[in-house]
Amino acid sequence: MTTEAPVIDRQNASQNPPLRTELYIAGEWRAGSAGRSFAVVDPAENAEIAQFAIAEESDCLAAVDAAEAALPAWSATPPRVRSEILRRAYDILTAERELFAEIIVRENGKAFADALGEADYAKDFFRWFAEEAVRVGGDFRLSPSGDKTIIVTHEPIGVSLLVTPWNFPAAMATRKLAPALAAGCTTVLKPARETPLTAAYVVDALMRAGVPSGVVNLVTPAPTGPAVAAMLKHPAVRKLSFTGSTEVGRVLLAEAAENVVSSSMELGGNAPFVVLPGADVDKAVAGAMIAKMRNGGSACTAANRFYVHRSVHDQFVTRMSDAMSQLRMGPGIDRSNELGALVSTGERDKVAELVETALAEGARLEVGGGASDAGAFYDATVLTGVEHGSTINQTEIFGPVSAIVVYDDVDEAVRMANDTIYGLIAYVYGQTGEALAVAKRIDAGMVAVNRAVLSDPAAPFGGMKQSGLGREGSSEGILEFLEEKYIGVEL
Incomplete structure (x- = not known):
């Protein structure tokens, strides 16, 4: 049974902020199938603040199945509708920006000013890609030989696995979720074990904004590697977007290559x-x-x-x-x-x-x-x-x-x-x-x-050499979740 979203008490948020601590699969908040959990720790106090559900491999594959089932309807949803949902998510996070920042602080440890800056940056991806959702272009032209009409369209690439780090737990999630949803893709979000509460809060905001069941899923497996590898082997997964170390990125690229999964990588820097x-x-x-x-x-x-x-x-x-x-x-x-x-x-x-x-x-x-x-x-x-x-x-x-x-x-x-x-x-x-x-x-x-x-959000973010592949943000960001289709029409 789907549980109700928590009532947000902004006045008392600092004493008792609402925290989601479950997986989110097929529109339901739920415990992992084995009932296991891990501790989320406030690093400033070195004290436990929550127990978060552990996703078993079966839970992760169930999330992929849910995303696969939701894909046809979501990809067929008019861009304007997808745009308005993303804009509502932006409005929700704007109204709750201090609570948003506080959740980041509690599990990540950063200064409140940094967390507030991240909250603002993170929510802006929903606003930016709400606008980009309705601006995806194409091409229509006569071939040079004059024998056909060339039509080029863009289609959602498919189920997208999004893997995010702990250092910007909000911004790295929204920087991937926003373009994927704008493009018409369905998603499975795998946040870092250190900072799952922020990711769950973002997913909850999307749920309240009207994202349909199965379009966004949240899993927190332990151990991480085998579960991510299993999801990459699922034939429905067609996109991997990863932010993290170059060392882990190399491993994921090798695993993605087995099924030729399109990969975007935002890796290490120096x-x-x-x-x-x-x-x-x-x-x-x-x-x-x-x-x-x-x-x-x-x-x-x-x-x-x-x-x-x-x-x-x-x-x-x-x-x-x-x-x-x-x-x-x-x-x-x-x-x-x-x-x-x-x-x-x-x-x-x-x-x-x-x-x-x-x-x-x-x-x-x-x-x-x-x-x-x-x-x-x-x-x-x-x-x-x-x-x-x-x-x-x-x-x-x-x-x-x-x-x-x-x-x-x-x-x-x-x-x-x-x-x-x-x-x-x-x-x-x-x-x-x-x-x-x-x-x-x-x-x-x-x-x-x-x-x-x-x-x-309006600028292309990404690196050269072993700092990554692809770009996030700007008009390029949504293209990472779209595939070009060429249709030739006989004259």
Whole structure:
């Protein structure tokens, strides 16, 4: 039996936010078939906040079956109807944006301001793709030989498996759900085990907006790998959209290849932040604080490798260290805190180990460098004397640590920026003309010139090299969930 959606008490949300803790399959919230569950932990307090249902492999395959059964009707639903449902979901999340942010904070640990920013970014994908749903184009033309009419249409690719990470549990879900639903695809969402409550809340909002049964399904398998592999082997699954590490992406691409499943991949990054000679140091530091510390550094778009020209290096380090040392760290639920917890003590320990290794390899600690025993907190940290090619320079830090490399020649900076298997995003600060020239030389799918944030539902998000395949957002995002069909008509 389908359970009723919870009543949302916005006034008392901070004391008792409504949390869905079940799977959502074929329009029903339900426990897993074996009745198992896992703990969802508040990383700031290192305390359990919920038990979430575990999906068995049979539950995952039932979700795919439900999506397959719902596909014909949903793909035939007029684009305007799909558009209006997505717009209603946007309106719901707009009305509940503070509750939305609070749920993110409780299970992810990030600062409330970051969570509120994510909530706004996440819901905007529903608004953007509500508009894109009614704008899918095609082609109609006479063939060059004059023997036929060429008609090109776009059709929903089919059942789509969406796998999302813990660092942006809302935005990564909506960035996939919105274009898939706009295109007429049905979906199975598999969120990260660390952050299932946010995903369930988004699914609940879609349910309340009027998404039909079976169009959106939510599963949280444990262990994850075998269940995802089983779903990819299901003949109904025709699309995989994954955001996560490059290592896991490689495995999923190999599994998707068995049934030639179309795959979109938003994978790891190792973003360079290049400060050119003549750059406005104050502006560069202000940008660095956002590019590095947004989401506490736990972002694939986070500035990871700082290459600072010797002529401005000392000024940059002094001002960056001062800004980092002034950040107020503590539980994200306290809105005065600017740096929240990492998602788990395990992630905290990984960051601490990277810093310890960097120091052992010759880096100098300018500020920070401490881990908390009370929760998954790590100090805002600045390292100097970092060598290009060192361990921390080659690793996606995913934490509040800035590793600064000094350079003397711009060509050298470009070479070092490109010396990586990754190519998601880069940042360049300097005089506009020179910065733009350097941006064109950097191998990345996105380059921010004299600004710190590029993500926008209206812009194509994606990387080069081993940072991924395909694009999310913009008009390109919906095309990832559509297939072209060519029809030739005899004259």
